[in-house]
Amino acid sequence: MVKSDLVLGGMAAMGAVMFTNPIDVVKTRMQLQGELAARGTYVKPYRHLPQAMLQIIRNDGLLALEKGLLPALHYQFILNSIRLSVYSNALEYGYLQDKDGNIAFYRGMFFGALGGGTGTFLASPFYMIKSQQHAQAVEAIAVGFQHKHTSMYDAMQKIYRAHGFRGFWRGSTTSLIRAFTASSVQIGTFPKAKAWLQDNGWIKHPVLLSFCSGLISGSMVSIANAPFDVVTTRMYNQPVDANGRGLVYRGLLDCFIKILRKEGLHGMYKGFWPIYFRSAPHITLTFVFFDKLMLLRNRYLYKEAA
Incomplete structure (x- = not known):
C-alpha cells in the first residue's frame, strides 16, 4: 500500500x-520584475496574468509558457509522492483523527508539514532549476538574473561542475520553510473543508467534493504562502560567487x-494572483487525480482478491 501511495501521489501531482x-x-x-526597486520606478513587462501570457507568446513563442516543465514534473513527483503518502497513511492509521473520529486540524497541519518538508528537501534541486x-x-x-540553461540536464551539469553536490541544495532552507507553510495549511484545511461541505450536505458528488475542497484549501495556501514563495524564487534565481554564496541575498532573513525595505509589503505579494490561480487549481487537480487513482487502485485490488 505504501509503495502504491507513493507512486499515485506523484502521478497525481504530475498530472496537475x-x-x-x-x-x-x-x-x-x-x-x-522590479527586484529591489521601489514601486513605480521600473518597467513592468508583466502587469497581470492574461497580459503576461500574451507578452510571453508574442516575444518568445507559445512553447515558452512550458519552460521548466521537465524539472517541474520531477519536483512534483518527488514532493507529492512523499507528501500525499504521509497524509494517506496517517489518515489510514488514525493519526489524524481525534477521540471522536474527526480530523484534527493541528494533526493535519503537523503531518502535512512533515511530508511536505521531507519531500521539498529531497526535490530542492529540481525546484531551483525550474525557477x-x-x-x-x-x-x-x-x-x-538570466542563467541561460539549455535544458534541465545542462543546468545540472553546470551546477555540479561549479559547486558540487552542495550546489543543488543552495536555498533549500528557504524552500523548506515555504513547504512547511504550504503543506501544513494545505493538508490541514483540505480534509476540514471536505468534511464541512459533506456534513452540511452541500456537495455529495465525490469529484465535485474534492474539487471544491481543493479550491478552499488552495485559497488559504495562497494567502499564507505568497511571501515565502517570493523569497524562495529570489533566493534560487540570484547569481552566486565561486563558493556558491548568493551575490544579492545572504540568506532568508536578509532577503x-x-x-521590505526596497519594495515594501507590496514586494512580498508580487505575483499573488498567479500564485492563487496556480495554487488553487493545482491543489484541486492533484487531490482529484489522487482520489481517482486511489479509487482505481482499490477497485483493482478488490478484483484481484475476489
Whole structure:
C-alpha cells in the first residue's frame, strides 16, 4: 500500500502540473520584475496574468509558457509522492483523527508539514532549476538574473561542475520553510473543508467534493504562502560567487529585510494572483487525480482478491 501511495501521489501531482506550469512561469517572472526597486520606478513587462501570457507568446513563442516543465514534473513527483503518502497513511492509521473520529486540524497541519518538508528537501534541486528556467526569456521581456540553461540536464551539469553536490541544495532552507507553510495549511484545511461541505450536505458528488475542497484549501495556501514563495524564487534565481554564496541575498532573513525595505509589503505579494490561480487549481487537480487513482487502485485490488 505504501509503495502504491507513493507512486499515485506523484502521478497525481504530475498530472496537475501539466495544466498549471504556464501560470507558474508567469508567477516567477512577476516575482522577479522590479527586484529591489521601489514601486513605480521600473518597467513592468508583466502587469497581470492574461497580459503576461500574451507578452510571453508574442516575444518568445507559445512553447515558452512550458519552460521548466521537465524539472517541474520531477519536483512534483518527488514532493507529492512523499507528501500525499504521509497524509494517506496517517489518515489510514488514525493519526489524524481525534477521540471522536474527526480530523484534527493541528494533526493535519503537523503531518502535512512533515511530508511536505521531507519531500521539498529531497526535490530542492529540481525546484531551483525550474525557477531558473521559468525566468529565462528573450532580452525584451527578461527580468531577474538570466542563467541561460539549455535544458534541465545542462543546468545540472553546470551546477555540479561549479559547486558540487552542495550546489543543488543552495536555498533549500528557504524552500523548506515555504513547504512547511504550504503543506501544513494545505493538508490541514483540505480534509476540514471536505468534511464541512459533506456534513452540511452541500456537495455529495465525490469529484465535485474534492474539487471544491481543493479550491478552499488552495485559497488559504495562497494567502499564507505568497511571501515565502517570493523569497524562495529570489533566493534560487540570484547569481552566486565561486563558493556558491548568493551575490544579492545572504540568506532568508536578509532577503525578507531587503524586499521590505526596497519594495515594501507590496514586494512580498508580487505575483499573488498567479500564485492563487496556480495554487488553487493545482491543489484541486492533484487531490482529484489522487482520489481517482486511489479509487482505481482499490477497485483493482478488490478484483484481484475476489
